[in-house]
Amino acid sequence: MAARAWFAAAVLLAACRPNTTRPAITPYPEAAGVEIRLRPIEATRRLAEALQADSITPARVRLRDGYLETAWLDSATGRPTTRRPIGTGVVRLRAWADPGRPGNSVLTVETVYRSLADPSLPERELERQVPRVHPTAVKVERVLEALLKRHGGPPPPSAQPAAPAGPPPEETAEEASVSP
Numbered sequence: 001m002a003a004r005a006w007f008a009a010a011v012l013l014a015a016c017r018p019n020t021t022r023p024a025i026t027p028y029p030e031a032a033g034v035e036i037r038l039r040p041i042e043a044t045r046r047l048a049e050a051l052q053a054d055s056i057t058p059a060r061v062r063l064r065d066g067y068l069e070t071a072w073l074d075s076a077t078g079r080p081t082t083r084r085p086i087g088t089g090v091v092r093l094r095a096w097a098d099p100g101r102p103g104n105s106v107l108t109v110e111t112v113y114r115s116l117a118d119p120s121l122p123e124r125e126l127e128r129q130v131p132r133v134h135p136t137a138v139k140v141e142r143v144l145e146a147l148l149k150r151h152g153g154p155p156p157p158s159a160q161p162a163a164p165a166g167p168p169p170e171e172t173a174e175e176a177s178v179s180p
Contacts, residue, residue: 020065021060021062021065021067022062022065022066022067022096023067023094025124027094027096027108027109027110028110028112028129030110030129031108031109031110031111031129032108032109032110032111032137032140032141032144033106033107033108033109033144034106034107034144034145034147034148034153035100035101035104035105035106035107035153035154036104036105036107036147036148036151036152036153037103037104037151037152037153037154038104038105038151039099039103039105040066040097040098040099040105041063041064041066041097042105043066043097043105043107043147044061044062044063044066044067044068044095044097045061045063046147046151047068047095047097047107047109047143047147048061048068050143050146050147051068051070051093051095051140051143054078054139054142054143055077055078055079055139056070056073056078056093056136056139056140056143057070057078057079057080058070058093059071059080066096066097066098066105067094067095067096067097068093068094068095069092069093069094069095070092070093070094071092072085072090072091072092073090073091073092073093073136074089074090075088075089075090075091075134075135075136076089076135078136078139084117085113085114086113086114086115086116086117087113087114087115088113088130088131088134089113090113090114091111091112091113091130091134091136092111092112092113092127093109093110093111093112093136093140094109094110094112095107095108095109095110096108100154101154101155104153104154107144107147109140109143109144110129111129111130111134111136111137111140112127112128112129112130113127113128113130114126114127114128115127115128
């Protein structure tokens with residue numbers, strides 16, 4: 001019996017996939033984001049297709065992990081470049097599709113550049129979010145707005161019930177004595 005239990009435990013552990021291909025970084029707070037009515041896998045697929053249609057080609061798309069990224073791109077053409085990635089002329093996109101409300105995903109897309117080259121620092125510490133008026137950031141905003149328009153966003157917040165109309169409640173003798 002103990003052998004069966006060990007075998008069952010081994011099978012369960014082998015079936016688990018705790019690994020992920022997402023990098024161990026979080027998006028910058030200034031990154032563009034939107035919540036849409038798609039599950040993370042489908043949201044990742046649709047985002048990759050929309051970026052591709054807008055001349056931003058993802059280099060890696062990980063549907064299961066809800067993650068995609070591009071190579072370093074020339075911001076004027078949107079094509080991958082071999083130029084040194086310094087300054088806002090060369091950018092990289094990373095996108096995360098995280099679960100939001102039930103049936104929704106929160107898409108977060110960062111468009112980063114490297115402000116300088118410093119081999120003593122990790123690459124992530126050299127990256128900065130481009131300004132919102134940067135041409136690639138504007139494209140990303142357009143893509144996210146189109147996805148929101150096509151697939152819908154979160155439901156509107158439920159209306160708060162109005163307070164019943166009528167005379168104000170009367171004070172009790174205890175409340176009246178505590179008032180200054």
